[in-house]
Amino acid sequence: MSSTDKLILENIYSTYYSGEQQLPVLNNISLNVGKGEFVSVLGPSGSGKSTILKIASGLLRPEWGRVLIDSKDITGKPQLVGYMPQQDLLFPWKTLKQNAALPLLAQRSSKKEAFTRVEELLPSFGLDGFSDYYPYQLSGGMRQRAALLRTMMIESGLMLLDEPFGALDALTREHLQDWLLEIWGRFKRSVLFVTHSIDEAIYLSDRIYVITERPGKIALEKTIELKRPRSKTVITTSLFSSYKQLLIDSLNIKSADYPGPDYQKES
Amino acid sequence: MSSTDKLILENIYSTYYSGEQQLPVLNNISLNVGKGEFVSVLGPSGSGKSTILKIASGLLRPEWGRVLIDSKDITGKPQLVGYMPQQDLLFPWKTLKQNAALPLLAQRSSKKEAFTRVEELLPSFGLDGFSDYYPYQLSGGMRQRAALLRTMMIESGLMLLDEPFGALDALTREHLQDWLLEIWGRFKRSVLFVTHSIDEAIYLSDRIYVITERPGKIALEKTIELKRPRSKTVITTSLFSSYKQLLIDSLNIKSADYPGPDYQKES
Amino acid sequence: MKKLASIKANLPAVVMLMSIVALWELVCLTAKIPEYVLPAPSLIFIALWENIFLLLDHTKITLIAVLGGLALAILVAFILAMAMDRWKPLKQALYPVLVISQAVPIIALAPLMLIWFGVGLLPKVLIVALVCFFPLAVNLVEGFSQVDPEAIDLMQTMHADRWMIMRSVQLPFAMPYFFSGLKIAATYSVLGAIIGEWLGARAGLGIYMLRTMHSYRLSHLLAAIIVVIILSLIMFKLAELAGWLAMPWKRESNNQMEG
Amino acid sequence: MKKLASIKANLPAVVMLMSIVALWELVCLTAKIPEYVLPAPSLIFIALWENIFLLLDHTKITLIAVLGGLALAILVAFILAMAMDRWKPLKQALYPVLVISQAVPIIALAPLMLIWFGVGLLPKVLIVALVCFFPLAVNLVEGFSQVDPEAIDLMQTMHADRWMIMRSVQLPFAMPYFFSGLKIAATYSVLGAIIGEWLGARAGLGIYMLRTMHSYRLSHLLAAIIVVIILSLIMFKLAELAGWLAMPWKRESNNQMEG
Amino acid sequence: TEEPEDPDEITVLLDWSPNTNYTGLYTAIEEGFYHDEDLKVEIIEAPGSVAQMVATGQAEFGISYQEEVTFARLSDIPVVSIAAIIQHNTSGFASLKERGIESPADFEGKSYGGWGSPVEEAMIKALMENHDADFDQVDIITTGEVDSLIVIEREADFAWIYYGWTGIEAELKEMELNFIELREEEPALDYYTPVLISSENLIAEDPDLIERFMRATTNGYLLAIDRPETAAQHLLAHAPELDEELVINSQEWLADKYQADADSWGLQDQETWEAYSRWLYEFDLIEEMPDVEKAFTNEFLK
């Protein structure tokens, strides 16, 4: 952890309480995201990945531990960060333009100014000409890009992306991964990216944290040394395959004790 | 196409009509599934994969073409086949046992007999002890296995599986693929399997048909010569990677004309 | 534990209601408001207490009309909804009428029932049945038509016959719709019976209300209104309970952990 | 084209209704049923036609009570629902009462309104408001409480203030709930006004109904019932239209292709 | 006396909630007078539709009043009045003493709360014309079912009440009223209210049944005249919802008014029927004169 880090989580513990039940979710999580770095968190469903993002943004106060953004302690204080929740959360009652302009309007920009800024960016997000469409009129892939556009409009150097491609089909997904890398290369933000797809994590990241089933602990931290810019051909390289094998092992899927994480989550 | 084929589709054309609109979906599809063979259909979303299964089961009459099961023309006549729709479609008002026994009850088995048969099979489906659970009490993976159990109870040599793992997270999904191969090895059914995951298709199949965007045409037919039994290590082999590259190419993802299939489907 | 939690959750509401009643009593006592304008709560409770058996007698009469009408409505709604599912032309002819009827104040037809069917039990049963029939029928038809066609396809690949499809797919699927209609119907039913009685009857809560109104006993009228409210709530809760019993798979929330 | 399709879909229903009316006319003509038992449809239409201006005058009076009550109910429901969203203790105290009130036949309170507030416009407005208030308030509160907390989190990461969150997330989110409540309320409103008038009024459709009932003119009573039904349907359709206008993003079905 | 084997079941419809006007019916039930005539009587409240239902045979008998019978017959509803329950009209216009309405002349500038029916307006007009007062200066308010005592306290200055019930209630509440009795002001308005009605059909088909019913009913009212206290208890037994004090006081007030100056209880006089019809006709409330001989009969009062 150096002073060039954009985001630092130090020894985070977190538990959900509902009624008289306790659900320990995070168990001593420490991680950091450097300036301009692309860091992924990979883990099984229900391991607490979304919770990490909530804590990093200051929306949720951890039971124990500190959160630093630009070396400032912001634990439990909602920050102005580019947070993109797990569902796209485009508001169905707003057009694409109105959705994307929300962060600017919240900062008291005038409507005109905000819309102009949005319109400027539409082409690079492949959304040119769709500014007055309602979300239901957009395809799944377009919705994700619109949500990412909105996240970009939040004037903050840090982006927290929660499985942005989780709901898409495999083909659209792979396409958007390339596109995200391109956008990220252009805007130079620090990114903390959550996924449960191994391929996706390797393909996108500078560094990957693997976390275990609930309560989530860090099982592995791995720097990915595939050179950039990357393209899909990298997937068939042996370096990629060896990273993949390593991550699969660390995720440690035990077929013996199936029914696994899903069932336990519900009971 | 030989007389040992379980299922044959010959020159199938199909169109959906709604109001005054026409939607051509299948364009001259011919395929076959040999006895005991595992055949996959791979294609982008909306290309007509589910429609192929509907036609193969006799539920939907194609505009043109013939469907043969065991060399008998059954075009447009609903058959007794192991059809598993895209959603798991376990009935929420029936327990696991009652759901799985439905095919037997429809064949006028006595309740007692049907439940005994189901109980016998529960262990090999990893569902031992859950027979009186309602679907909402099961995890996603367990639900899929229960739906597959029900499909198995249909006394037919042919199984039509429509993206059985589409709704699962990546880790559970990979686990269930192994499990499906095991079950298939045991019960020796002919399988026509629909997916849009390239890895899944290669890992599971003897043969793969790739179909194009709507209206679906067959773009490629490829026999997969990975030896069985297979395990996940096969994914990192170069043969696997070369199949993957071939399939990606045949799916022909054009990033130039994005917004792609998703959007066109909706408009 | 579940009960305890629900009592706890309702505590503030109970406290608020009790303070309102206390305030009301106080105002009546200090401002000496005459009974025929606003009786004090204590007077209402005395009226309730002293007439409890009489009130129960009347309630019994009303209840018979309510239950009879509800039963008739359920029966007809099921028969009609199943027939409409079976014969599409019938559905085409009737469904638009059913939908529109939702927006019609059926109770406005009550005077006609009385004129046509006399003043016995029958017209009240008919009014209640009319009032309950529409929400039940609309919801049932809606339920049948919302059944996933994939589910029916699936049953066909098992070669299940029509009756088995109805029994094991369509009926259970329509149950939540039916019971949400039943809850609406149960609420209306009491009002329907009472308005029927207002227009002509030998006994019943509606008659009790009229008689006390005409003999200037507002405290007794309010006592009757309380009974009406309680009766409505009981009918509503019974409908809810019936749904709970009939649909074990809908008991998710709390039983999941106990089960 | 959309209109054409909907006319086509309703054709069987229209044909059926027309045949029923024709049959009714025939029965009345051949069996010589006296008017005070069952007037022929032709008589009803003559009554409607000859009294159309008188009926419209009464309708106007009723409509004022309906619209006034509805407006009052909407206003109070919004204020209360927003207050309940803001101060949780208020919600804890009131919400259980609101929920229970759903199962209470509010119209049974109408006699009290009359006794307390006289026979002018006010008590009818109050009855209508009471009857409409509960479905509106319950639905609004429900709507506010169903807002995805993630959406509010998201707004907080943009540092949006409370009012902006209310305006751009909570209110639009609650709109479908509000309008489904409004459709229920619109239906009840007419019945509320009429029952209020039955109990005491200068004019209005309820009074017209009573007068025709007392003067043995069943054809006029039925004409009035027809007007009541039409009025209810208009109120219902207006509520639907208001929802359509206020929620452009809900117009999916057909506009998607045109848009 | 031997047990009657299969009593005839008959229904009587009331046009309001049970009150002392109907005491004779309840008394005849309680004292077994109907039983002796081999009748089983059920009493049902049906405000608003008594005449229609009697005419269609939904019920054998009903309680009505002369005005309703007149209008019904003119609408071709074949009902017939078979007895006047109270000989003279006991209704009139009541107001609080402090409003100072002592004669119809004082109606000027005051407000009236009632059903808003044309007949009421005509009555007020007639009374005022007798005093050369201007009807146009009366504000007519429709108050419908609202309790008349509340009406005269809050809504309007005067209202139309039946003294035997509402007037007695006012006495019990110690409200001081001015009461202008209709029949004192305008003899034509001394019509029969309430009356017992039956249908032409039943009269033609089963006069014996009506005779038996009327014998027992007459005995009921005669007993109420003799022993109001007992009769009041009979009424209360059937309608315990009523206020006991009100019933007893009302009963005592009414006891000598049922028969009043008539030769026997229930008799109706053709002149009374004609006078009121004429009055209605004069005020354009009816378009033709009814055939009053068919509207009532005394034949069942032997």
Ligand SMILES: Nc1ncnc2c1ncn2[C@@H]1O[C@H](COP(=O)(O)OP(=O)(O)OP(=O)(O)O)[C@@H](O)[C@H]1O
């Ligand atoms: N607000 C909450 N209250 C109580 N429990 C919660 C809450 N949010 C999440 N949980 C539970 O905490 C655990 C971790 O949740 P979290 O959403 O962080 O997991 P995740 O790794 O993001 O899972 P997924 O991959 O499915 O999104 C889960 O078991 C979940 O059920």
Ligand SMILES: Nc1ncnc2c1ncn2[C@@H]1O[C@H](COP(=O)(O)OP(=O)(O)OP(=O)(O)O)[C@@H](O)[C@H]1O
């Ligand atoms: N019953 C129907 N009526 C009209 N159009 C339909 C119907 N079913 C499917 N379609 C359309 O036909 C096309 C092919 O549908 P199908 O479900 O076969 O695709 P698919 O390949 O299974 O897609 P997915 O991967 O999303 O399941 C789609 O555009 C779909 O919208």
Ligand SMILES: [Mg+2]
């Ligand atoms: Mg998550």
Ligand SMILES: [Mg+2]
């Ligand atoms: Mg499909």
